[in-house]
Amino acid sequence: MAHDKDLTREITIPENAESTHLRTFINGWGEANPSDANGRRCAEWCYRTHKIKINGADTFYHYLGPLNCESNPVNNQDPGNWKANRAGWCPGMEIPLRVDNFTTSMAGNSFNLEYELEDWVSDGTKDAFYPISTFVVVKSNTVINRPIVVD
Numbered sequence: 001m002a003h004d005k006d007l008t009r010e011i012t013i014p015e016n017a018e019s020t021h022l023r024t025f026i027n028g029w030g031e032a033n034p035s036d037a038n039g040r041r042c043a044e045w046c047y048r049t050h051k052i053k054i055n056g057a058d059t060f061y062h063y064l065g066p067l068n069c070e071s072n073p074v075n076n077q078d079p080g081n082w083k084a085n086r087a088g089w090c091p092g093m094e095i096p097l098r099v100d101n102f103t104t105s106m107a108g109n110s111f112n113l114e115y116e117l118e119d120w121v122s123d124g125t126k127d128a129f130y131p132i133s134t135f136v137v138v139k140s141n142t143v144i145n146r147p148i149v150v151d
Contacts, residue, residue, distance in 0.1 A: 008114040012148040013106040016140050020106040022113075023135045024098045026050065026062060028087045030128030034121065042120035043128040044086050052100060052134070053114040060100035064088030067096070 013020055028043035040046045052060040066085035074082075074092025082091045089095055115134060122128065136147045 006151075007116070008112055010110060010150040011113050011136055012110040012150075013108065013136075013138060014140070014144045014147065015108040016142050016144055017105045017107040017138045018141060019139045020102045021137050022052065022060065022100040023137055024052070024062060024100070025095045025131075025133045026064060026098065027089050027095050027131045028064060028128070029131065031126055032120065032122035032128040033125050034123060036120060040087075041126075041128070042087075042122070043130050045084075046087050046120055048087060048118040048120065050118060050130075050132075051116040053112075053116055055111050056114075058116075062088075062098050067093075069093075 028046070030044055031041035032043065033041065035041050036046050038047075042048070047063070047065040050062040050064065051058050052062070054060075064087040067088065067090055069085050069090035070083040072082060072090045072093050113134075113136075115132060117130060136149070138144060138147055
């Protein structure tokens, strides 16, 4: 589904950063009509790959695929359909953490970060969405200022 949200941010990393990485949590909720080519309804059920672009280049990938929901330890959801695989999560489980490590510390650098969702189709009769949180984590053995994020 196309959207009109600007998911690009400019990030400036402190000069004394020793390492930088991203921590992302993604969840899919709702079922859009019609189903995709595999008979799944997005966003909750469609297996998709999201991208994080750094300075316009595809850099990190997040695959939202099956996680074997039938083995979920939180399984007393009767009645319900907790056994069926959702796109990257299962009912009752923690949302998986995705960690993306930069190959350099990024110290003193600024870069554009854009979160790109894989498109899907909706006829508008049902609501479906992805709650997404991405955090920039900077580590150092000296006191640092927080990274600067500009919308």
